[in-house]
């Protein structure tokens with residue numbers, strides 16, 4: 511028993527530190543698709559460049575994400591921290607720090623610019639001259655850009671915890687290990703903090719929509735262990751210590767479903783999923799099944 515206790519944390523920390531190139535390689539059957547996906551991130555697949563959006567504004571984030579995001583961000587104070595996973599050029603963070611933000615958000619104006627620390631994370635480094643100028647005029651590390659690694663390659667010691675985490679067609683849409691991604695994200699969230707994310711072209715909670723592209727499947731599909739269909743929203747609602755709301759955004763093309771996941775206690779448990787399919791794209795086509 512003592513031995514097991516000693517060994518377990520070691521195994522866990524080894525998994526946590528897997529090098530980034532191997533990060534999304536849980537099964538050799540996807541190797542080719544993963545290397546194509548890497549080339550998409552680096553802008554080397556011509557057909558994919560156009561579909562790979564990296565400069566969504568904060569206004570677009572507010573439109574895509576579940577209601578409450580704009581207000582939660584505006585009420586963060588200087589002691590709080592915001593992590594944007596899969597930030598691209600980090601335009602949303604730059605907009606939060608633009609002087610015009612305070613003019614449209616009363617809570618921010620009252621604090622006259624004293625805001626949460628914001629961290630952008632991206633596999634590829636897409637920092638712009640505006641990023642460097644903004645970082646230079648703000649206190650040291652008020653905004654930070656973390657590149658060259660995926661979420662799963664960081665540790666809690668490195669990143670710390672956040673009051674607010676966002677992901678707009680970032681890691682949650684691209685990972686080959688959806689349940690590990692969710693478990694780690696919730697590990698970086700403080701109790702009572704929220705994770706706002708969204709997935710495009712999936713079966714909504716009410717089950718009424720069909721795949722956006724005729725003849726194609728939904729982009730992300732889940733199955734129960736017995737093979738029956740499982741909606742993403744229903745899977746999220748099975749997470750222990752999380753309060754989940756799901757909102758469809760039918761006006762997006764393709765339509766998306768927005769999720770707010772509020773962490774309500776520390777004993778988070780995410781129902782494990784095994785990857786069945788991963789086809790590179792912007793975003794990739796993925797199938798998962800609940801582990802028995």
Ligand SMILES: C[S@@+](CC[C@H](N)C(=O)[O-])C[C@H]1O[C@@H](n2cnc3c(N)ncnc32)[C@H](O)[C@@H]1O
Pocket residue numbers: 551562563564565566567595596597598599631632633634659660661662677678679680681682684685
């Ligand atoms: C399509 S871009 C979206 C950028 C931004 N959110 C926007 O809406 O403009 C995808 C981003 O997710 C990042 N990404 C994909 N998988 C990730 C992972 N597992 N961890 C961290 N970043 C990831 C990519 O590097 C890129 O920055």
